[in-house]
Amino acid sequence: MDVVLDHKELIKYPFLKESQQLARRHVESLEEFLSGSTGALALERAKERVFAAISTKRDFQGESASNIRPEFEIASYALARVLVSCIGDRSLVDRLARYEAERASFFLATEKSDIRRYVALSLGIDPDAPVMPVTRYIELVPRMRDPRWRLVNRDLRQGMVHLEPGETDELIRERIRVILVDQMPLRVPSAICERLAPATQEIAALLQQQILEQFGEVKEEAFPPCISALIAAITAGGNLTHMARFAITSFLHTIGMTTTGIAELFSRAPDFDLDRTMYQVEHISGRGGTEYTPPSCATMRTFGLCVNRDKDCERINHPLSYYRLKKNVKKKKQG
Template identity: 40%
Template sequence: MSLADYPFSREAALRVAETGYSLEGLVVEPNPQPRLSRLVRRRALDRVLGSLRGEIPDSAAHPLAELLSYPLARVMVSCINDDLLIRRYALAEAKLASRKMVREELGDLLLLARDLSVDPRYDPNGLFVHFSDYLKAASGMRSPGWKLVNRSLEAGWVAVTDHELARLLEERAKERVQKGLPLKVPPEICEGLGPDLTQVKEELLSRRAKEKVDLGEVTEEAFPPCIRGFLGEVAAGTNLAHTARFALTTFLLAVGMKVDEVVAVFNTSPDFDEERTRYQVEHIAGRSGTAYKPPSCATMATYGNCPGEDRLCRWVNHPLSYYERKAKKRGSG
């Protein structure tokens, strides 16, 4: 097992410390080792841009450059300090590691598991994870197959396959990568990374523009003030309260948006998890047999989700009634 493949591990962090390299030495000119610095910066930028483009590519970089590029990538992400970037970077690093985990011998996978605070048991009967470790790692996975009630549990141990262990470790790796971000970075370091950060910011703006949801035939201008307010908060990267998120989801589904479109609406939320969000939206849409309806104006007010009435609000008692009236008026106009 190569430490460069799992740079978020505690052992990798110790190896980085042992090298004696500093951020200043890699970033601030004049640089005593310009060739290494270029390799590390190029790979660090590759990691961050890859996270925005969907996948950090595998690298044939020198193992030391690969190892040092991870902390530098975290510094780049911290200099920009954007919630969407931080979330996607952590996910992409975990996915990169996951691709390598599935190729590891079981013994090395067990070593990595222990580094990530999971202590599996392997004996002639198979591979097991203690239920407490299992729940911590699987808490964000909403597919029914990961629910503890659907697993084989004996004396507190959950049976898993090699690939399932790798998937659980991917979740732990994502938590490890995201922990502590953004870091406190000296201004001179961010200044030294200026050209690289400019590329990342441009890519981030491009991603946001491409992912802006087109509501298609849905008449967004007819949305009531509460729904417009929720959409504005989500677009600004704010986490909505549970009741507000439920109200927004049920409303968008009710006016004709597809599950995929509603899931995409939430992709700028700081806590966005596509698998979890899709599960929740599909559940609300009726996958379990019950399709939920948007709450009334009175319920919205009870939960503090009414931002205040406009003139049309006074004539309706439900957000859908508002939408129908305003959309009809716009169509006739």
């Protein structure tokens, strides 16, 4: 397809190979780039991208990047990925990937048909086709949670999945997100991460603040019965299964408890081993490079971890929802 994107389009889709080539022509050495005034501007813009990814609000129309040239705006995208890679938090990686995917999708929605088609095809998706090969479809939807994406709920004929109007746009957005998630964290030299420490510390603080605003201070009395039972089992010296350790660690990590705090909880066990526990906690928390989320109530039931159900359990389908519910009830009573 013979389409040439100008700098205005390349800014919108910094993940395209043409965008990366433009940035590389002007940024040969990251060390030298960061030392210059333009590099400082690009770094500030990169921070803005990560801050926007952490925020729950989206305002792509209000983006302002007119103070730096297109090639350095694209460089800010690369720097944003470097920043979150230095921080090493998988939830932050996922937030940035989701933000960039939503950003590109926003611009594609109003793009000229030839450009929209070019970008979509570069991602391996035909935006105008009413059907998609089932093998390709299966590659795209495993992390999409809406039940309508499950293959059993689709119109499948002769190896082709039929798509409803607008669904291709969602698949394009998901494809961008998955590509970016799979690319991160990047292998960043420690010297670069040290140089970026002031920016990464600022980002980490904002992320922690956002988590606290969402879940508030960690309150053990608001834990769902299943999580409380696992804590009791640890204290009693029980030998938890891998799934049980995964469930409690991923839950505590998501509500904002630090790695050290989670390890301290496991220290209640009589056979506590610090090095082994820290390794397991850091791995489950995402340091190993895999994105983890706490298991749902259905998964907890499957593994025999759904115990001591109460009346509030009937109202929710995820331990995190139970935790939010109990904290909100307590907050209202105190108010």
